[in-house]
Amino acid sequence: MKKIPNINDVAKRAGVAPITVSRVNNSSGYTSEETRQRVETAIEALGYVPNTLARGLRSKRTNTLALVVTDITNPFFTLIARGVEDAASALGFTVIYCNTDESEAKEEKYINILVQKQVDGVLLVPACSNSKSVNFLHSNSIPIVLIDRSIPGYQADLVRCDSENGAYSLIRHLIKLGHDRIAIITGPRGISTSEDRVSGYLRALSDAGLEKLARVYYGTFTQTSGYELTVKALDVIPSPTALFGTNNFISIGILKALRDMDISVPDETAVVGFDDLPTSMVVDPFLTVAAQPAYEMGQKATELLVNRLNNKIPVEYQEIILPTVLIERKSSGPRRVPSQ
Amino acid sequence: MKKIPNINDVAKRAGVAPITVSRVNNSSGYTSEETRQRVETAIEALGYVPNTLARGLRSKRTNTLALVVTDITNPFFTLIARGVEDAASALGFTVIYCNTDESEAKEEKYINILVQKQVDGVLLVPACSNSKSVNFLHSNSIPIVLIDRSIPGYQADLVRCDSENGAYSLIRHLIKLGHDRIAIITGPRGISTSEDRVSGYLRALSDAGLEKLARVYYGTFTQTSGYELTVKALDVIPSPTALFGTNNFISIGILKALRDMDISVPDETAVVGFDDLPTSMVVDPFLTVAAQPAYEMGQKATELLVNRLNNKIPVEYQEIILPTVLIERKSSGPRRVPSQ
DNA sequence: ATGAAAGCGCTAACAT
DNA sequence: ATGTTAGCGCTTTCAT
Numbered sequence: 130m131k132k133i134p135n136i137n138d139v140a141k142r143a144g145v146a147p148i149t150v151s152r153v154n155n156s157s158g159y160t161s162e163e164t165r166q167r168v169e170t171a172i173e174a175l176g177y178v179p180n181t182l183a184r185g186l187r188s189k190r191t192n193t194l195a196l197v198v199t200d201i202t203n204p205f206f207t208l209i210a211r212g213v214e215d216a217a218s219a220l221g222f223t224v225i226y227c228n229t230d231e232s233e234a235k236e237e238k239y240i241n242i243l244v245q246k247q248v249d250g251v252l253l254v255p256a257c258s259n260s261k262s263v264n265f266l267h268s269n270s271i272p273i274v275l276i277d278r279s280i281p282g283y284q285a286d287l288v289r290c291d292s293e294n295g296a297y298s299l300i301r302h303l304i305k306l307g308h309d310r311i312a313i314i315t316g317p318r319g320i321s322t323s324e325d326r327v328s329g330y331l332r333a334l335s336d337a338g339l340e341k342l343a344r345v346y347y348g349t350f351t352q353t354s355g356y357e358l359t360v361k362a363l364d365v366i367p368s369p370t371a372l373f374g375t376n377n378f379i380s381i382g383i384l385k386a387l388r389d390m391d392i393s394v395p396d397e398t399a400v401v402g403f404d405d406l407p408t409s410m411v412v413d414p415f416l417t418v419a420a421q422p423a424y425e426m427g428q429k430a431t432e433l434l435v436n437r438l439n440n441k442i443p444v445e446y447q448e449i450i451l452p453t454v455l456i457e458r459k460s461s462g463p464r465r466v467p468s469q
Numbered sequence: 470m471k472k473i474p475n476i477n478d479v480a481k482r483a484g485v486a487p488i489t490v491s492r493v494n495n496s497s498g499y500t501s502e503e504t505r506q507r508v509e510t511a512i513e514a515l516g517y518v519p520n521t522l523a524r525g526l527r528s529k530r531t532n533t534l535a536l537v538v539t540d541i542t543n544p545f546f547t548l549i550a551r552g553v554e555d556a557a558s559a560l561g562f563t564v565i566y567c568n569t570d571e572s573e574a575k576e577e578k579y580i581n582i583l584v585q586k587q588v589d590g591v592l593l594v595p596a597c598s599n600s601k602s603v604n605f606l607h608s609n610s611i612p613i614v615l616i617d618r619s620i621p622g623y624q625a626d627l628v629r630c631d632s633e634n635g636a637y638s639l640i641r642h643l644i645k646l647g648h649d650r651i652a653i654i655t656g657p658r659g660i661s662t663s664e665d666r667v668s669g670y671l672r673a674l675s676d677a678g679l680e681k682l683a684r685v686y687y688g689t690f691t692q693t694s695g696y697e698l699t700v701k702a703l704d705v706i707p708s709p710t711a712l713f714g715t716n717n718f719i720s721i722g723i724l725k726a727l728r729d730m731d732i733s734v735p736d737e738t739a740v741v742g743f744d745d746l747p748t749s750m751v752v753d754p755f756l757t758v759a760a761q762p763a764y765e766m767g768q769k770a771t772e773l774l775v776n777r778l779n780n781k782i783p784v785e786y787q788e789i790i791l792p793t794v795l796i797e798r799k800s801s802g803p804r805r806v807p808s809q
Numbered sequence: 810a811t812g813a814a815a816g817c818g819c820t821a822a823c824a825t
Numbered sequence: 826a827t828g829t830t831a832g833c834g835c836t837t838t839c840a841t
Contacts, residue, residue: 133609133610135817135818135819136818136819136820137818137819145827145828146827146828146829147818147819147820147828148819148820148821148827148828148829149826149827149828151819151820152820152826152827155820157820158826158827159826159827160826160827161826161827164826164827176608178581178584178585178609179585179818179819180526180585180587180817180818180819181585181586181587181819182522182525182526182531182586182587182817182818182819183526183817183818183819183820183833184818184819184820185522185819185833186520186522186523186526186817186818186819186820186832186833186834186835187818187819187820187821187832187833188819188820188821188833189833191522193565193586200551201541201547201550201551201554202547202548202551202747202749204544204547204750207541207542207544207547208542210541210566211540211541211542211568214541214566214567214568215568223565223567223582223586224565224566225533225563225564225565226550226554226564226566227554227563228551228554228555241518242563244518245518245519245520245521246521246522246533246563247520247521247522268516269473269518270473352749377750378749381749381750381751381752384752385752388752388753406750407542409542409692409718409721410544410717410721410746410750411721412721412724412725412728412755413728415752475833475834475835476834476835476836477834477835485811485812486811486812486813487812487834487835487836488811488812488813488835488836488837489810489811489812491835491836492810492811492836495836497836498810498811499810499811500810500811501810501811504810504811519834519835520833520834520835521835522833522834522835523817523833523834523835523836524834524835524836525817525835526816526817526818526819526833526834526835526836527816527817527834527835527836527837528817528835528836528837529817
């Protein structure tokens with residue numbers, strides 16, 4: 130196993146100083162065409178690869194970003210991740226991924242590691258509403274862009290969808306179809322997406338004079354929670370004519386519960402949800418959804434972060450809010466259940 | 470913005486030498502309980518976080534692994550990624566992810582970056598059958614574990630599923646149901662999984678004396694390819710009684726093509742596939758599949774890699790081959806199409 | 810059980 | 826257009 134060549138080996142072979150090799154590598158400063166050629170030949174001959182640890186230690190730049198999501202296994206976050214990766218790669222950055230599973234402790238653990246690794250910036254889907262992680266990054270001068278969720282009372286760069294309007298349009302759609310007893314099954318209290326979707330839901334009911342019929346079920350953003358809360362919601366009499374799941378996993382839990390209870394969708398109960406599944410995964414899309422442009426969110430957030438750490442944008446925090454797209458499908462047919 | 474404290478600041482505050490702080494941080498060497506306490510107090514007080522770039526530069530260890538897959542957006546790879554992440558995290562490593570999109574050029578680009586980043590090891594789903602990337606890592610003394618696919622003629626640590634037997638059992642299943650004109654729609658030539666599944670298919674046909682009816686369609690591991698080749702396969706007369714898609718995307722392409730051609734599954738044409746979709750994404754699983762334990766593959770590969778780089782295992786290359794699980798569902802009913 | 814000296818590989822700052 | 830010097834923050838090696 131022969132020694133791995135370093136910048137000095139290259140310099141010696143090319144008959145120049147190490148700094149000249151550095152300049153060639155980074156296309157910085159002046160180098161004559163001729164010496165550049167000589168250096169490149171030496172690099173080629175030795176199979177030299179610059180050591181980014183040393184570079185980062187000296188230059189305070191690692192060209193590494195981190196993406197902290199709750200669970201990469203959720204197609205919504207997978208797509209965000211892919212958007213991040215593509216944008217980062219195009220800008221010369223690599224990405225470290227972390228899954229917090231909605232756990233504050235895991236989030237803190239990862240954030241600590243990321244500071245140790247001297248990442249240039251962090252893309253964060255906050256697992257909780259407290260700002261400890263964010264503050265810690267801040268105190269280490271690492272810029273952050275929040276994705277998907279905001280942190281109450283905390284000003285930060287943010288890329289998210291318009292959850293409130295997305296929810297509003299889904300409920301409007303149901304109301305137009307004749308539904309009135311519409312239950313919402315959502316995630317935890319205190320998570321902005323969970324709350325904003327409730328707000329949009331309430332506003333739509335209110336606009337239709339149905340505020341008295343509001344039924345809100347808080348839980349977690351999981352299939353199990355969606356399933357259990359559906360059972361609970363259907364236990365109330367008169368039962369809801371429609372259900373709204375505020376993320377993809379909850380919606381699937383809802384559909385599974387209704388199937389297990391032999392309740393036909395949409396004839397007996399209509400269902401709408403947030404987040405679409407990628408077309409590559411579904412043969413016949415069935416669920417009416419407010420789709421979020423996840424890939425684009427990842428891209429935009431990455432570009433914002435890189436602009437931020439290059440000081441290419443105004444010091445004020447940027448908030449990029451993308452619209453959701455209402456996709457009407459079979460799960461939300463006209464109301465068939467008579468009023469009681 | 471105050472200065473970020475380093476090991477010297479901590480040492481000064483604790484009244485010890487920097488090396489003692491290092492020993493406390495790494496629980497290496499001897500330190501008296503008392504000085505350890507003093508050092509830890511100083512660390513706490515200053516909010517000191519060790520700089521892993523400097524550590525890595527000196528110690529030649531970065532505690533970073535890389536996972537190179539073709540597309541993290543494919544649930545099979547997403548699940549592998551999650552398995553890798555969890556195992557890596559438990560072992561004290563972080564993970565850099567890269568998507569090659571089956572492109573040899575992208576693979577090489579990423580591998581180069583990973584060498585620059587001095588990752589301790591690489592988990593690789595090779596995008597091609599050539600061993601350039603692998604050799605390059607090797608020449609930089611970076612250990613590799615291949616996942617899912619082998620590289621023909623190249624000896625390496627490897628974690629994969631038994632594709633040949635998985636395919637065999639799917640085809641046996643179809644034959645038992647009365648099918649005989651079974652077409653296989655697979656990925657590229659030269660990719661081991663693509664080829665191994667064809668081998669299992671051919672062996673099953675052969676064992677049943679049906680080798681003359683073999684129809685193999687090579688393409689890519691995408692939905693589009695699955696769709697197009699299905700159209701092609703159905704154009705042949707007599708048309709196949711069953712179709713076998715060798716990955717999840719191909720199978721979905723097959724089902725979409727059949728739907729668009731108004732061919733009912735399984736009554737007119739049965740369909741089986743490789744890879745299962747996570748239960749969290751599907752309400753009513755429909756497709757009969759050979760499921761691969763993707764999460765476990767990621768875990769096992771990571772553990773193998775870490776053992777390898779700690780020299781904890783014999784020098785001989787390890788090959789871990791996991792079984793697939795046959796899951797029978799509605800897409801593979803008994804043959805209804807009469808022989809012609 | 811603790812420390813001093815040296816150096817990992819690179820680039821910022823300052824010459825020339 | 827190129828080079829010299831110094832040092833990023835840590836750990837290895839060798840002392841004591």
